[in-house]
Amino acid sequence: MTWADWFDQFAFFLVGGITLLGAVGVVFAPRIIHACLCLLVALIGVAGLYGLMAAHLLLGIQLLVYAGGIAVLILFAIMLLHRRGEGGILGGTRNLIIGLPATVIVWFVVAAAVIFSKWHYLPGGATVSPPAGSNVRIIGELLLSRHLLAFELVSVVMLMALVGAIIIAREDKQPGRNTPGTTGVSPVGSRTGETPVLPDGVCTGGEDESE
Amino acid sequence: MILPPVGLLHYLILSVCLFSFGLLAVITRRHAIGILLGIELMLNSANLNLVAFSHFLSPDTVLDGQVFALMVIALAACEAAVGLAIILRFYRQAAVTDVADAKLLKW
Amino acid sequence: MPYSNLSVFAPELSLCGLAILVLVADLIVPRAWRRVPAGLAAVGLVVPLYFVARLWPEPLQFEFTGAYAIDGFSGAFKILLLFAAFLVILLSFDYLRKLQRGFGEYFALLLFSLTGMMLLTGAADLIVIYLAFEMISLSCYVLTGYMKRDPRSNEAALKYFLYGAAASGVMLYGISLLYGLGGSTRIMDIAARFMASGPTTAAAVEPAFLQTALVQAGVPELYVMRLTGLMMSLAVVLVTVGLGFKIAMVPFHAWAPDAYEGAPTPVTAFLSVAPKLAGFALILRLLLMWYPALLLHWPALLASLATITMFGGNLWAIRQTNIKRMLAYSSIAHAGYLLIGVVVAAKDLMGLHAIIVYFVAYLFMNLGAFAIVLLVARNMGSEEISDFSGLYHTAPALAAVMIIFLLSLTGIPPTAGFLGKLLIFGAAIGSGEWAWLAVVGIINSAISVYYYMNVARVMYFGKAGRQQVTVWPVGVVTVTVVCLLGTLAVGLFPQVIIRLIQQYI
Known part of the structure; x- marks a missing residue:
């Protein structure tokens, strides 16, 4: 060696x-x-x-x-x-x-x-030695040709994740206004209890039924 | 002493170890963020595989594996952002992060 | 070579554009008009639908240098996805009325999720598959946790996220192994390589010294060969974990009941239909392209998973008291029936057709059932099965419609569910090899009668509560009517849909 x-x-x-x-x-x-x-x-x-x-x-x-x-x-x-x-x-x-x-x-x-798997060289197999220069250029070209779809897609996923993370993480202003149905949330428990625990959605009909 | 030259197998075995530790963390951690850490390890082990395959098995001009790894890193960032948002939100409401305490819904 | 025909990509492109449009419109319009962008989301779905119909391809086509496939069955799945999303948007209007913020973003996320699903139906590249998969998952986590003040919604999102992220990590590891085995990210290239690769075409690289050492040490060569096949099976199993998570197959289903129960009900309806459609589309794509070369034992694996999925879903459904949770287990069982079709589809196109018919039926009956759950919950305040008690006396029409959906879910003629099950089980029996799966499916349908008809029993013989059904939100009623008509039409005129599918796919 x-x-x-x-x-x-x-x-x-x-x-x-x-x-x-x-x-x-x-x-x-x-x-x-x-x-x-x-x-x-x-x-x-x-x-x-x-x-x-x-x-x-x-x-x-x-x-x-x-x-x-x-x-x-x-x-x-x-x-x-x-x-x-x-x-x-x-x-x-x-x-x-x-x-x-x-x-x-x-x-x-x-x-x-x-x-115990046989790992095969691709046709035209190369040596193990690293390429002479930098391979950044090759990756850039791949991203804009062979993997164009993935490249575009990842940008959409990032936008979506951004929107989603902000929605989940941001603090709702506790409304001081007249929203009685939404504030009275029992914090924990009451899964089996019959109290309605869907604050934003289902419970307490009767406010704006005209819709 | 003759050691086999560092090659594909070395990296693959290392990646298996990383994956196993990631899995172990996912199974055993009590803290939601601890589970997330394990998942990050799993993603890294997969990335290590991809880069190793790309380096050792394909010609130097075919770097599909590296492009894939790049995408995985980007996605891991997205996943961490969304996941941490969900964990923080859960914590604010429930004041615990031990997933064993998440029993409002039956497991 | 790298330039692609973008017009082929028009459905996904227009859908993504629509999502961004809704996002931006929501920022601009005043709060009082916040329904405008949401309505735009519903109406705008016509554009991608038009493009899907116009692009209907004759043979299989690849775009983006082989990264994206369009063919008949992905087109059918896309139409079903668009339709499901349209109905879910209609369901959502009333449910979200109390939402302080994030009204428009909800619909944008729904559309992004839909974009990911449509991409998954056509994805023919490992990277695109993973990206589309994550796109669906991430948006679904957020949608599940959308009711931030509701502790159950938060908890559901947390569990969904932890399970989902772990499953996608496992799947990614499997995908990375597939990449190493196939040497390419294009699934067609991988298939071609496995078709071609005999022992002579490529030289063994690294573990050669280990293999020769094993043979020299007296291990029969046969075992060494077997071990070589181990990696392929392992990679396939790891990928199956991720897919099984997405379609809620039984060993990987644990997230589903919690996520379904805790999520906002329209999102539950969406989760029970749309990700399943996308997941099955991907399973079918892999199966159709890889079956003889790479996935030789996959049908057997899926057959055993189908069996435990059916039994698990149906047996757990029996003891549920929450209707959303019961429908969650019921949807797990339906994934099991659909898997029978997948198993058959490996060798017989009948299976593929049966799956699409089943999905048409499933879309109508399941979304219809959820619409009624929404209506009842809107008036009664929670989602326990006991809330349905005496519904026959307070709202006879509602009870009658629910009965039809339940009959269809059970698979009793003359409903759509019957036709779906008939075709799936028929295909299984026709294949010979998998006839026993049809028997298992029929046994399970018999089990499912118990818990579906339990709801009917409660509705007809239970004591009526004090509350009356007084609120009839327009969107939910519309969805109910559409689903009712769909369920009956598919059940009464089966030859129409069967001919359509045979003609176009």
């Missing part, structure tokens, strides 16, 4: 090890905020793996969007929730007795399938 091979080995096992450590933390960290930080580590590790596979554009995007965006978004959400969730068992894990064996079985099945 040459020095380059040794470097490959070292880099893969180092970055892969960090990623896996992060993943372990996501499962077992006792507090949710720590689990989220572990996810951040795992995400950065995955970015490193992309780098080892010469996917430089993905490396950048993984760091910017995933580690910088999504993970931080989740952190913010945790901090917003944390006021009352502090302490307690809220962050902990349950069902390890069921979950662990099930996961181990899944791991063995998938790993066996991966190991």
Whole structure:
């Protein structure tokens, strides 16, 4: 083995090890905020793996969007929730007795399938060496030709998710006006109780029946 | 000591491990956000697969896998946004995020 | 080469444009006129419908360099989807009347969701499939949680989201494995590769040393070959998890009753019909394109899933006291019947035709039942089956119409549900191989009589409550009438619809 091979080995096992450590933390960290930080580590590790596979554009995007965006978004959400969730068992894990064996079985099945499958080069198969220059250009061209439909579609999905997230998350102004039917919501429970618990919708007919 | 050269199989096995940990987090976490974290791990393991296949199996000019991974990252952002909005809304109303406490509707 | 014929994409494009138009119009118009954009959403559905009809293709066509397919059956599914969305929009007007904000956005999200579903019926590329899938899921999560003040709506959205996101993660992993096996994201390319790939066409890459080691260690070559097939099965199983979630197949159905019960009732009606249509369209597309090459054992897997789906849905439905929850389990059972058609469709076009007829019937009878649930809930205040008590005495017409929908759901002639079941079971018996599925289906139909007729019993023999049915929202009544006419027309004149489908698909 040459020095380059040794470097490959070292880099893969180092970055892969960090990623896996992060993943372990996501499962077992006792507090949710720590689990989220572990996810951040795992995400950065995955970015490193992309780098080892010469996917430089993905490396950048993984760091910017995933580690910088999504993970931080989740952190913010945790901090917003944390006021009352502090302490307690809220962050902990349950069902390890069921979950662990099930996961181990899944791991063995998938790993066996991966190991014993024949993975084929595509026709005109290439070498494993990374391309000489950057491959960003190729991805850009693919996005606007072969994957044009997906590219357009993802923009629509983003618009939709934006609208949806705002609708769900924004605080309704509690109407001080005359909406008696909507304010008297029983907070929890009363599933079986016969009280009408559909505040905005079904209950209390009689206001504007003319429609 | 002869180690097999780092190749497709290494990345695939690593991805299986990530997927399993993601699944484990989804099954065992009590906190709704904890489940979301597990789901993010699963998405990343799939992305790792896609990039590895693209890198090791196809010619250097065919990067379908990387384009796919790009889309998945974009979608993961959307999913996290919508999901966190739903979780926050649920929390504000119910004052718990332990999914085991979500029993207004029978599980 | 990369330039596509955009006119082929006109239905989805116009629908997406309509959604954005509704979104913008809602911002502009004053609050008092907020029904205008919503009405626009309903009326505007004519445009995509026109394009679907005009583009009706003779043979299978691919657009966007193979990423998108249009053919007869996806056209039929698109028309059904548009029709279902139209009825759901009519159902929604009255329900949303108390909504403080987000009136127009509701309809925009509904239309976005519909766009995703129409895309899924034609998607022929793994990336597009995943994107369309997520588009449907995300919009449905939001719609489920739309009644933000209602704790049940919030909880339903949370459960739907957690289950759905996990299922789509599992499915994505399966899709990534399929990409690795097929070497392309186009499902046609993958099919071609599997048709062509014998052991000689491509060289084994990495695990060759492991396989030779195994053979040298004395493991028979046969087992090594079997293990190689394992990956394909695994990928298919993982994808089935995601699909099974979308159409509420039994091991992956746990979200459905909660989401259906907690969601706003028009959204429940939408969830019970539209995502199922889209999911089945995708299953059929994969089956029709991949069956002999890749999905050889899929029909057997789906047959066993159909069996437990039918039994699970029907047996759980018996003990429900909430009508929405009961209809949720009933819709799970109907997914089971439809799966019989899918299993048959692998080899026989009869199965495909039967599925479409069944969906026509299902659309009318299920949306009709939900319309009546809406009417009763609007007047009684909740959605328990006990609210239907004595409905015959207070609103005889309503009770009679509900009976027709229930008979149709059970599959009793002369209703649409009977025709659907007849064709599905007939196709199964005709296939020979899957005749036992028809027997299972008939047993299950017999079980379903119990809980459907229980509602009828409560309506006719229960003690009437104090409340009268006084409010008759126009939209809901319209939907009821349309669904009633549809249910009866399909049941009474079966040859018309069968001829239409045989001619155009």
